[in-house]
Amino acid sequence: MDAVQLQLMREVADLHDVPEGAYNFRANGESVGRNSTANIDITSKTEGSGIDIRIKPGTKNESVHIPVVLSESGLKETVYNDFYIGEDCDVLIVAGCGIDNCGKQDSEHDGIHRFYVGKNSRVRYVEKHYGSGNGDGKRILNPVTEVYMEEGSSMEMEMVQIKGVDSTERATIAELKKDAKLVVRERLMTHGSQNAVSTYKVSLNEDGSSADVVSRSVARDSSYQKFDACIIGNAACSGHTECDSIIMDKGRILALPALEANNVDAALVHEAAIGKIAGEQLIKLMTLGLTEAEAEEQIINGFLK
Amino acid sequence: MLELKNISFGADSDGKKVEIVRDISLTVPDNKFVVITGPNGGGKSTLAKIIAGIERNTAGSIIFNGEDITEKSITERARLGIGFAFQQPVRFKGLTVLDLLRIAAGRPIKMDAACEYLSEVGLCAKDYINREVNASLSGGELKRIEIATVLARDVKLALFDEPEAGIDLWSFNNLIRIFEKLRESDKERTIVVISHQERILNIADEIIVLADGRVEKQGSKDEILPEIIGTKYAAGECYKLTEGVKGNA
Numbered sequence: 001m002d003a004v005q006l007q008l009m010r011e012v013a014d015l016h017d018v019p020e021g022a023y024n025f026r027a028n029g030e031s032v033g034r035n036s037t038a039n040i041d042i043t044s045k046t047e048g049s050g051i052d053i054r055i056k057p058g059t060k061n062e063s064v065h066i067p068v069v070l071s072e073s074g075l076k077e078t079v080y081n082d083f084y085i086g087e088d089c090d091v092l093i094v095a096g097c098g099i100d101n102c103g104k105q106d107s108e109h110d111g112i113h114r115f116y117v118g119k120n121s122r123v124r125y126v127e128k129h130y131g132s133g134n135g136d137g138k139r140i141l142n143p144v145t146e147v148y149m150e151e152g153s154s155m156e157m158e159m160v161q162i163k164g165v166d167s168t169e170r171a172t173i174a175e176l177k178k179d180a181k182l183v184v185r186e187r188l189m190t191h192g193s194q195n196a197v198s199t200y201k202v203s204l205n206e207d208g209s210s211a212d213v214v215s216r217s218v219a220r221d222s223s224y225q226k227f228d229a230c231i232i233g234n235a236a237c238s239g240h241t242e243c244d245s246i247i248m249d250k251g252r253i254l255a256l257p258a259l260e261a262n263n264v265d266a267a268l269v270h271e272a273a274i275g276k277i278a279g280e281q282l283i284k285l286m287t288l289g290l291t292e293a294e295a296e297e298q299i300i301n302g303f304l305k
Numbered sequence: 306m307l308e309l310k311n312i313s314f315g316a317d318s319d320g321k322k323v324e325i326v327r328d329i330s331l332t333v334p335d336n337k338f339v340v341i342t343g344p345n346g347g348g349k350s351t352l353a354k355i356i357a358g359i360e361r362n363t364a365g366s367i368i369f370n371g372e373d374i375t376e377k378s379i380t381e382r383a384r385l386g387i388g389f390a391f392q393q394p395v396r397f398k399g400l401t402v403l404d405l406l407r408i409a410a411g412r413p414i415k416m417d418a419a420c421e422y423l424s425e426v427g428l429c430a431k432d433y434i435n436r437e438v439n440a441s442l443s444g445g446e447l448k449r450i451e452i453a454t455v456l457a458r459d460v461k462l463a464l465f466d467e468p469e470a471g472i473d474l475w476s477f478n479n480l481i482r483i484f485e486k487l488r489e490s491d492k493e494r495t496i497v498v499i500s501h502q503e504r505i506l507n508i509a510d511e512i513i514v515l516a517d518g519r520v521e522k523q524g525s526k527d528e529i530l531p532e533i534i535g536t537k538y539a540a541g542e543c544y545k546l547t548e549g550v551k552g553n554a
């Protein structure tokens with residue numbers, strides 16, 4: 001990998017070196033490094049682009065890194081990655097995509113991730129998006145995430161997109177069985193004339209299932225964001241969705257938290273708040289010696305931390 | 306030394322011009338402990354905000370250590386060494402107590418240094434250092450963190466606006482100790498506290514009584530305190546509590 005690609009790797013997967021455990025590195029449409037372990041097997045799909053990741057039942061404290069980088073202008077790809085996670089696992093999965101586009105043509109990566117989470121398994125999933133390069137070509141990411149959760153399983157998803165991606169359309173769907181638990185933490189910052197849409201459809205299908213979907217976002221300049229999260233309660237379950245946004249400059253945000261209860265014992269809550277940075281917060285930090293711009297940065301960094 | 310020369314502040318209230326600070330002139334000498342007291346609505350907070358640059362005086366000038374700072378921004382005044390603890394501290398979603406103390410210190414201070422500032426205000430550091438400065442903190446906790454942010458800065462002039470407000474009696478004793486310690490510290494630091502509390506007035510070098518936007522009295526503690534003791538400008542600890550009860554009734 002070249003310097004640009006290595007930089008992207010660092011941004012999206014915090015990787016400074018080859019990670020321990022299983023991994024698959026994809027750069028400009030090709031696999032450039034792969035490691036399977038005794039418990040985690042990564043194979044290329046026989047049809048179409050992408051990989052299958054199979055994690056043996058009982059695999060604990062292991063990790064899989066599958067970062068993707070694009071540094072060639074004009075590259076467009078759709079990749080299917082399927083995760084089959086056995087029963088009683090406890091694993092960390094780090095995905096993420098970095099695009100550097102210095103050229104005139106648009107670069108696009110559409111990753112379709114499907115997770116089949118086995119009974120009583122715990123998964124922590126981290127996905128970061130990052131864009132760089134000052135070409136006219138757009139950096140586009142359209143991730144689709146599907147999560148199918150078996151009884152007693154839990155999944156914590158952290159999705160972060162802070163810089164440089166011109167256009168994103170993210171779609172996440174999840175279906176939960178008995179006592180399954182899904183936690184989503186999304187952090188997003190858009191600037192320039194960027195566009196970001198994030199849609200969630202979480203179905204709580206069996207008793208004891210729960211979901212907590214929280215998005216914190218900042219829209220600067222003339223960027224646009226849409227957050228559309230729907231939690232559907234089909235059993236005795238509990239769901240919470242929250243969208244908390246800071247709006248700046250000429251930014252625009254549409255927040256559509258939605259709930260659908262199809263069972264009398266479904267307890268569902270949603271919250272949404274959009275507002276500019278409170279003047280008092282800026283003043284307080286200025287009395288501590290920061291300039292207005294520095295104060296703004298600190299407030300945003302804290303908010304998105 | 307801080308000199309206020311003919312400071313006035315007018316504001317619009319329902320289309321009517323109101324004078325909140327009226328032609329105040331006063332001098333706060335270096336390394337003194339000065340307490341400003343006076344009735345609610347007398348203009349104390351407004352005056353403190355004018356000194357910090359948060360409100361702009363409509364007439365007069367402010368001289369700080371020989372320099373005219375009337376036109377200087379909040380940031381510039383802060384960098385010249387003016388610190389301000391708000392009467393109603395601000396909450397921040399996402400910023401932790403440690404973040405705030407680091408911003409205040411203006412340098413990447415170590416964890417144990419940050420913890421020391423918290424201990425100084427009577428908070429057990431390990432319980433608080435990584436807490437977010439958000440709605441989960443009580444009013445009293447927030448006030449003490451606010452004071453800690455001023456202590457973390459190396460200021461020449463520290464302004465505290467009603468530090469006792471919203472603090473329970475037990476914490477109040479702690480708070481008095483903080484101010485007694487500040488007073489005794491050999492740091493080159495001038496302290497101005499806005500307070501109604503007798504125990505804070507009692508450690509003052511100088512007392513200023515502000516009423517209706519004017520300086521009603523100013524002088525040494527020995528001179529002023531006997532005149533106001535027992536009035537609500539110099540209340541005992543229980544005053545706030547009974548006041549709270551009356552307010553609730």
Ligand SMILES: Nc1ncnc2c1ncn2[C@@H]1O[C@H](COP(=O)(O)OP(=O)(O)O)[C@@H](O)[C@H]1O
Nearest residue numbers: 316317318325344345346347348349350351352
């Ligand atoms: N910007 C403003 N516009 C209008 N009225 C104000 C403004 N700031 C303060 N006031 C009013 O001025 C008076 C003095 O307020 P303040 O300085 O907070 O008094 P104190 O701190 O002594 O209780 C109050 O009646 C308050 O409502």
Ligand SMILES: [Mg+2]
Nearest residue numbers: 349350351392
């Ligand atoms: Mg006041």
